[in-house]
Amino acid sequence: MKNEYLPKIAVIENIINETSDVKTFTLQLKDKAIGKLKYMPGQFMMLSLPGYGEAPFTFATMPAANGRFQISVKRSGVLTNALHILKEKDAVGIRGPYGNSFPLDRMKNKDILFIAGGIGMAPLRSLAQYVFKNREDYGKIEIIYGCRMSKDIIYKNEIESWRYNPCTEIYLTVDAPDDTWGGTCGVVCAVFPRIKINPKTSIAILCGPPIMIKSAIKDILKLGFRDSNIYASLERYMKCGIGKCGHCYIGDKYVCLDGPNFSYLEMKKLGLDS
Amino acid sequence: MKRLFITSENLGLLIKSLKKDCDEFIAPKKEHLSDIIFSDTKYSGEELLNYDGNSIVSPRTFLLPQTEALFEIISVKACKFSAIEDKTKRIFYGVRPCDIKAITLTKRFFIDKPVDMCYRQKIERSTFIALACARRCSEKSFCYEMDAGPIAKNGFDLQLTPVSMGYIVDIGSKKGSQIVKKNNKLFNRSSSLDEKEAKDILKGFRKTAKRINYKKLAKIIAQNKVKESIWDDIGLRCVVCSGCVTLCPTCSCFSVMDRLDGDRGVRLRYCDGCVYAGFTKMAGGSAPFPNHKDHIRRFFEHKLNVDVERYGVPSCVGCARCIEACPGNIDIRKFIGAVIEGAE
Numbered sequence: 086m087k088n089e090y091l092p093k094i095a096v097i098e099n100i101i102n103e104t105s106d107v108k109t110f111t112l113q114l115k116d117k118a119i120g121k122l123k124y125m126p127g128q129f130m131m132l133s134l135p136g137y138g139e140a141p142f143t144f145a146t147m148p149a150a151n152g153r154f155q156i157s158v159k160r161s162g163v164l165t166n167a168l169h170i171l172k173e174k175d176a177v178g179i180r181g182p183y184g185n186s187f188p189l190d191r192m193k194n195k196d197i198l199f200i201a202g203g204i205g206m207a208p209l210r211s212l213a214q215y216v217f218k219n220r221e222d223y224g225k226i227e228i229i230y231g232c233r234m235s236k237d238i239i240y241k242n243e244i245e246s247w248r249y250n251p252c253t254e255i256y257l258t259v260d261a262p263d264d265t266w267g268g269t270c271g272v273v274c275a276v277f278p279r280i281k282i283n284p285k286t287s288i289a290i291l292c293g294p295p296i297m298i299k300s301a302i303k304d305i306l307k308l309g310f311r312d313s314n315i316y317a318s319l320e321r322y323m324k325c326g327i328g329k330c331g332h333c334y335i336g337d338k339y340v341c342l343d344g345p346n347f348s349y350l351e352m353k354k355l356g357l358d359s
Numbered sequence: 360m361k362r363l364f365i366t367s368e369n370l371g372l373l374i375k376s377l378k379k380d381c382d383e384f385i386a387p388k389k390e391h392l393s394d395i396i397f398s399d400t401k402y403s404g405e406e407l408l409n410y411d412g413n414s415i416v417s418p419r420t421f422l423l424p425q426t427e428a429l430f431e432i433i434s435v436k437a438c439k440f441s442a443i444e445d446k447t448k449r450i451f452y453g454v455r456p457c458d459i460k461a462i463t464l465t466k467r468f469f470i471d472k473p474v475d476m477c478y479r480q481k482i483e484r485s486t487f488i489a490l491a492c493a494r495r496c497s498e499k500s501f502c503y504e505m506d507a508g509p510i511a512k513n514g515f516d517l518q519l520t521p522v523s524m525g526y527i528v529d530i531g532s533k534k535g536s537q538i539v540k541k542n543n544k545l546f547n548r549s550s551s552l553d554e555k556e557a558k559d560i561l562k563g564f565r566k567t568a569k570r571i572n573y574k575k576l577a578k579i580i581a582q583n584k585v586k587e588s589i590w591d592d593i594g595l596r597c598v599v600c601s602g603c604v605t606l607c608p609t610c611s612c613f614s615v616m617d618r619l620d621g622d623r624g625v626r627l628r629y630c631d632g633c634v635y636a637g638f639t640k641m642a643g644g645s646a647p648f649p650n651h652k653d654h655i656r657r658f659f660e661h662k663l664n665v666d667v668e669r670y671g672v673p674s675c676v677g678c679a680r681c682i683e684a685c686p687g688n689i690d691i692r693k694f695i696g697a698v699i700e701g702a703e
Contacts, residue, residue: 088430161644
C-alpha cells in the first residue's frame with residue numbers, strides 16, 4: 086500500500102540566484118530507479134524540508150528527457166527561507182506531480198497570449214518552453230511579463246532568447262522603473278493595446294498575484310477574449326496536494342485536484358468574478 | 360434480511376469474546392459528571408452496553424486523532440523518510456447511527472482517489488458495531504431530519520437496536536456475519552414482537568420530524584441566495600472557539616507539521632479548522648477569505664453544499680454537537696430553516 090504523503094528524495098544539482106529574493110533550483114530524483122516525475126506544464130509538486138514541513142511549487146521547466154526539473158522559489162515564509170539557505174548536493178523531499186496541466190490540447194493551432202506577473206512567470210516558463218519546443222503546433226504567441234521593478238525580472242536571458250522564435254512577441258513591463266530601465270512602464274494591462282492577436286479566437290493564460298489576475302481578466306474581457314478561452318493558475322494555501330487537508334477548496338472544487346488551472350468560465354461558477 | 364436477537368446477558372458475553380479478537384475495544388464509558396465518552400475499554404471493562412444520549416466527542420478521534428504521524432523522518436540531514444504502518448485492530452462498539460453515517464462519509468472522502476493510506480489502514484482494520492437510538496438523544500438533535508438516524512441504514516458491521524427484552528441484531532457486512540457465525544450460540548432469531556418494537560422507534564420519529572430537503576438547501580447556497588444578513592449574524596456570533604469543527608463527526612481538515620528530536624522525528628498531521636483566520640492565508644500574505652464571517656461560512660457551505668455537489672449527500676448528520684458547543688448560540692437547524700424560508 087502506497088503512502089501518498091511519503092516524499093521521494095531529490096538532490097539539488099544547481100542553484101541560480103534570479104533576483105535578491107528568488108532562487109531557481111535544479112532538482113533530480115536521487116534514486117533514478119524510481120523513474121522520472123511524469124508531469125506536464127502547469128502541474129505542481131509538494132516539496133518537503135524535514136523540520137520545516139511542505140509547500141507546493143509549480144514546475145518551472147518543461148518535462149526533460151534526463152528527468153531534471155527546476156523550481157523557482159521566492160523567499161516569503163518559513164519553508165522558503167530555509168530552502169534559500171540550502172546548497173548544491175543537499176537533499177529535499179518531493180512528491181507529485183499534482184493538479185491539472187495547462188489546457189495543452191485546447192491551445193493547439195490557436196494564438197496564445199501569456200500574461201505573467203512576478204514569480205508567476207515560473208509555471209508559464211514551463212509552458213513557454215513546451216510551446217516553443219512544439220512551435221508548429223501553435224499559432225502566434227505574445228508574452229506579457231510584468232514585475233514591480235526591473236531587478237525583479239526572472240529568467241531574463243531566457244526570455245530575451247524567446248524573441249528569436251517565429252511569430253513571437255515579448256513585452257516586458259515594470260511598475261516602478263529605475264534609471265536603467267528603458268522598456269515599458271506600468272502594470273501588465275498597460276501593454277494590452279499593443280496586442281496583435283485576434284482576441285476572439287485566442288487563448289489567454291495568466292499566472293501572477295491575485296490582484297493582477299483579477300484586473301488583467303477584467304481588461305482582456307474588454308478586448309474581446311471569451312470566458313472559456315481565459316485560463317488562470319490559482320494559488321491557494323494547501324497542505325496535502327491530494328484533496329484531503331481541506332485548505333484549498335473553492336465552491337465544490339479543490340484547487341489541488343481540479344486545478345490549479347481554471348478557465349474563467351469555471352472561475353465565475355466558483356464566485357471568482359473579475 | 361434475516362434479523363437476529365441477543366439478550367443483554369449474551370451481549371456481555373459477546374463483548375468478552377470480541378475483546379479477544381482486537382487490540383483496542385473502543386466503547387462508550389461514563390466520565391465525570393456522567394458524560395459519555397469513547398475510550399479503549401479492552402482491559403478496564405468500563406464499557407456500557409447501552410446508554411442514554413450520545414457521546415460528547417464522536418469516535419472520529421480514534422480514526423483521525425488530534426495529532427497523527429504520517430511517516431517517520433529517519434534523518435533530517437540526509438532527508439530520509441520511512442512509512443509507518445498502523446496494524447492496530449480496533450472494534451468500535453456502541454456507535455450511534457449518526458456517527459456511523461459520519462464515518463461512512465469520512466471514509467468515502469479519504470478513500471476517494473488519491474487514497475489517504477494513513478486513514479485507510481485504520482478503517483480497513485476496524486469493525487463497527489452500531490447501537491441504534493430508541494429515542495431522541497437530545498431536543499437539539501436532528502438525525503432523522505438529516506437522514507442519519509435513529510437507526511443506521513448501512514455503514515455498520517453489526518447493528519443493535521434496543522428493545523425491551525434485549526437487542527435486535529442486524530448484520531451489515533461480511534465482517535458482521537463472521538462475528539455472528541463465530542458466536543452463534545449467543546444469538547436467537549428475533550420475534551415479530553421485538554421487530555414491531557423496533558419499527559415503532561422509526562414511527563415515533565416520523566411522527567414528530569420531517570426530512571430536510573437537502574438538495575434544495577444546497578442549491579440555494581450554491582446559487583449564493585443566502586441572505587447576507589444571515590452570514591453577518593453568524594459572523595457576529597462566532598467567537599472562533601472552534602468547538603464546532605473539533606466536535607463535528609465529519610470534520611476532517613488538517614494541517615501538517617514536523618516534530619523533531621535531534622536528527623530524527625515525525626511528520627504529523629493535526630486537526631485544523633476552517634473557522635480559524637489563518638486557515639487559507641498564504642505565505643506571501645494574500646488571504647482569499649479575509650473576512651471573519653467568511654471563515655464560519657466555509658463550515659456551513661462545506662457541510663451543506665460542497666459535499667452535496669461532490670458526493671450527493673450533505674455531511675451534516677444532525678448530531679447537534681456543534682449546537683451544544685457553540686457559545687454564540689449558532690444553531691445549524693435555525694440556519695437551515697432561515698435559508699430555506701428566505702428563498703421561498
